[in-house]
Amino acid sequence: MKFISGFILAAWLAVGGAHAADSKPPVVLVHGFFGFDHATLGGSFRYWGGFNDIAQHIKAGTGREVFTAGVGPVSSNWDRAVELYYQIKGGCADYGAGHTAQHAAAGHIQKPAGKCWAADPANNPEQYPLALYPQWDAAHPIHLVGHSQGGQTIRTLVQLMQQGSVGNNGAGNNNGRGWVTSATSIATPHNGTTLRDILIGWLPDASTLAGLAVQATGAGGSGGSGFKFRLEQYNMKASAAESFDDFFERTRGHSFWDLKNHDSAQWELSPDGASELNRWVKTSPHVYYFSFSARATESLSLFGKEFQYPRPDMFLFLQGMAGEWVVPSFGHRGMGSFQQTAAGRVPTDQRWFVNDGVVNTISMAGPEGSTIQALSGQPLKGVWNHIGTMQGMDHFDVIGWDAKPSASLKMYDTLMAILSRLD
Numbered sequence: 001m002k003f004i005s006g007f008i009l010a011a012w013l014a015v016g017g018a019h020a021a022d023s024k025p026p027v028v029l030v031h032g033f034f035g036f037d038h039a040t041l042g043g044s045f046r047y048w049g050g051f052n053d054i055a056q057h058i059k060a061g062t063g064r065e066v067f068t069a070g071v072g073p074v075s076s077n078w079d080r081a082v083e084l085y086y087q088i089k090g091g092c093a094d095y096g097a098g099h100t101a102q103h104a105a106a107g108h109i110q111k112p113a114g115k116c117w118a119a120d121p122a123n124n125p126e127q128y129p130l131a132l133y134p135q136w137d138a139a140h141p142i143h144l145v146g147h148s149q150g151g152q153t154i155r156t157l158v159q160l161m162q163q164g165s166v167g168n169n170g171a172g173n174n175n176g177r178g179w180v181t182s183a184t185s186i187a188t189p190h191n192g193t194t195l196r197d198i199l200i201g202w203l204p205d206a207s208t209l210a211g212l213a214v215q216a217t218g219a220g221g222s223g224g225s226g227f228k229f230r231l232e233q234y235n236m237k238a239s240a241a242e243s244f245d246d247f248f249e250r251t252r253g254h255s256f257w258d259l260k261n262h263d264s265a266q267w268e269l270s271p272d273g274a275s276e277l278n279r280w281v282k283t284s285p286h287v288y289y290f291s292f293s294a295r296a297t298e299s300l301s302l303f304g305k306e307f308q309y310p311r312p313d314m315f316l317f318l319q320g321m322a323g324e325w326v327v328p329s330f331g332h333r334g335m336g337s338f339q340q341t342a343a344g345r346v347p348t349d350q351r352w353f354v355n356d357g358v359v360n361t362i363s364m365a366g367p368e369g370s371t372i373q374a375l376s377g378q379p380l381k382g383v384w385n386h387i388g389t390m391q392g393m394d395h396f397d398v399i400g401w402d403a404k405p406s407a408s409l410k411m412y413d414t415l416m417a418i419l420s421r422l423d
């Protein structure tokens, strides 16, 4: 944020607003690992805003339509990008013949039942959920905003739509140039997070990892929490009444949960998996990319060594993993001191210690191999325009889960001021 002077913002705001409200490209918000859309959980707690509503805040402030997408919470970015495409445009998800064949041994299905969205409400005999923005095309572009893994997902969607892939990409068939004006990532593990490797080392079972994430998001509980795994492409459909625990017990042995399955979020959130993703998901020269970073740790030097420790206002659940040691498991290094130097793997050194409780701050500005620059004026296409680092905000503060919504809402106001210049 500090990179943007008040003067530049004021200048942008002064020339913005050339479009009528109904012609402004909508914003599509894409959640992270273990996230959910408005509809997935009952009650008034939202992924985007906590007990506030970021989508409504943007709508009220800009007159712009805002959609909150719901994609596979534990799925790979390929699968999530395919679902995002059909959810916005309408149709039944097709994960592609090539991709499906690659993961057939794990039980992948190319066109599973139950992953459809209706483009036309007047022609919807199957009563599918309605597509978010069926008119989406080059003449009706959108702005994508992703939190955490959502930032990896939106750039994967751009890649699949604009470049296609070997085999069948299943998402737009190479026709997507001009459909996405901008892609913004918020606290995204572009190069992975050491938290994944710490958890795997501590609890070497991806299903336990998933359970912890459910606890963190408050999505668990017994008796039909409403949380959806959206794993129909692996033939794992939870019934409406099935609790998280029951679903988990029933599917525990499925090869999807195997750590060797690289078509999954847990792999692509690791530094090694993110590196693999970054080898084929490139930065498009036709799209504006923006990023926000977050930091909720502070340095402390002890015996000549400097490590990171969680600020006291970090979300309590995250504090146990963010510092020098996993608490209460002393002996296992936390994100604030974890390093990885094994041959053949992505090295993580002391520059990775700073974190927001879930993701290393160094990973958030943009993917390795792309050009990353501090945004200081007119943004550029084809590079990651880094808006700034949100100091003192943890991984869930940036989506408004804390009690003080003013800081996070201001972040979205800044972003909207920037996007208004691109319409």
Ligand SMILES: [Zn+2]
Residues within 6 Å of the ligand: 076, 078, 079, 095, 099, 103, 108, 233, 263
């Ligand atoms: Zn897949």
